[in-house]
Amino acid sequence: MTSSRTPVNQMEEALAVLGDSLGLFYDQSGKGLSPHESQLWQSVTQAYSQCQSVVAALAAQQGSVVQEDAQHFDIIQLIQKIFASHDMLFLQRQLRYNVSTSADLPKVYGHPDNILQILTTLVGNAIKHSSRASSIDINIKEVALRQGNGVEVAIINACDNFTERDRYKIFEQFYQKETDDKTSGVGLALSRELIQQDNGQLWVDIPEKGKVAFTFVLPCAEVTKSEHKETTQTFKYDIQISNFDQLKSDLGHEKIHSIIDRIETTVRQLVRYPIDVVAAFEQSGVVSTIYETPKGHADSVASRISKRLGSEEFRVGKNPVKLQLKYNLSILK
Known part of the structure; x- marks a missing residue:
């Protein structure tokens, strides 16, 4: 049975807007406050935090009823x-x-x-x-x-x-x-x-x-239990070029950049980008992805990535580049 919105719901919304307003005010004026104004500001933010705690407690008491x-x-x-x-x-x-x-x-x-x-x-x-x-x-x-x-x-x-x-x-x-x-x-x-x-x-x-x-x-429509997606987990998969320092010394910044960019592009093709995220950390020679997948399927995604990278031939001009890749899979959630 659908219930109407309660005063607690309305207070939560008002506090959220007030919090945004306080944050904007401090961003614009906080560093230029006088000692007296800073003391007043501290009192206001403490009162705001107390209100948040009280409303959160009220919401917890009402629980699923609201x-x-x-x-x-x-x-x-x-x-x-x-x-x-x-x-x-x-x-x-x-x-x-x-x-x-x-x-x-x-x-x-x-x-x-x-x-x-x-x-x-x-x-x-x-x-x-x-x-x-x-x-x-x-x-x-x-x-x-x-x-x-x-x-x-x-x-x-x-x-x-x-x-x-x-x-x-x-x-x-x-x-x-x-x-x-x-x-x-x-x-x-x-x-x-x-x-x-x-x-x-x-x-x-x-x-x-x-x-x-x-x-x-x-x-747009209710998803029935039979249609509901499987329980998912979130994973972080790091691909590190273990001989990165040597390659950077031999090839130079621009060429190693093109190799890292190619790895990043390949990984994006194998996950649900942009829902899943892929980022390159060039200073350390690491490409990392955070992705969600049904429980028990993490290894299949990671394996797909490692097999694709392992089968690709990386070149600088006509010369092949021997990449030594190290992989690490961890659970975020």
């Missing part, structure tokens, strides 16, 4: 609600937002409360990290999924110098919750978990240079 059932709902209405609640933050940073979608967009299936929290987190992060006086684009479209149609929502903002390595670090933080910014709603790690509970997915991408996109997709 949880809305999964249902069909209009994702556009939730997005409009989020932007309405963040109007002042957009004005403070002179930001614009553009929503692009189709008129016949279907409803999605999931838990509206959870998706509202996730949108609060993602929009808050976009506002915080966007270049001042830039725009945030929200692209919404219908997509095909294995179990039927779904809706994909991409929140794109300008973010200078954001690299594939930065994207990799964000993915690592998905599994290290202690590093999450607690003033950003439920945090990126929990956002991804909540999306997956509704048979969706959340990932980070670089659509073009100077921009970053947080994208999630939700199904």
Whole structure:
């Protein structure tokens, strides 16, 4: 039975927006505060933390009683609600937002409360990290999924110098919750978990240079138990060039860069990029991937990667290069 939203839900949303506002204020003015203003700021943030703790305790007491059932709902209405609640933050940073979608967009299936929290987190992060006086684009479209149609929502903002390595670090933080910014709603790690509970997915991408996109997709229909995907685990697979220092000395930076780039491209072809992440760490001669796969299938993905790399011939010009590759597979979650 679907329950209505409670005062606790409303307080959680208000605190999430307040947290974003406090973070923006400190980014802009925190370092220039006088001693008296700093003392006042400390009192405000302590009171905010106390409010968070009280609301979290109330929410825990209510537990599943206040949880809305999964249902069909209009994702556009939730997005409009989020932007309405963040109007002042957009004005403070002179930001614009553009929503692009189709008129016949279907409803999605999931838990509206959870998706509202996730949108609060993602929009808050976009506002915080966007270049001042830039725009945030929200692209919404219908997509095909294995179990039927779904809706994909991409929140794109300008973010200078954001690299594939930065994207990799964000993915690592998905599994290290202690590093999450607690003033950003439920945090990126929990956002991804909540999306997956509704048979969706959340990932980070670089659509073009100077921009970053947080994208999630939700199904349009209920996924029955027989259709539900297998329980997954998340793995980190490192491919290290063990003779990297010698090759760098013999070939030079530019040529070793082309070899590492080729390894990175090959690995991307063998995982679900950009949902899974691949990044090269050139200073140490390592290419690493973080990927999700059903339990018991980790070795098959890793084996596919190692076999492909082992069968490829690497050359610099016409001369073959003897790569000594070392592999390490570890569990993140």
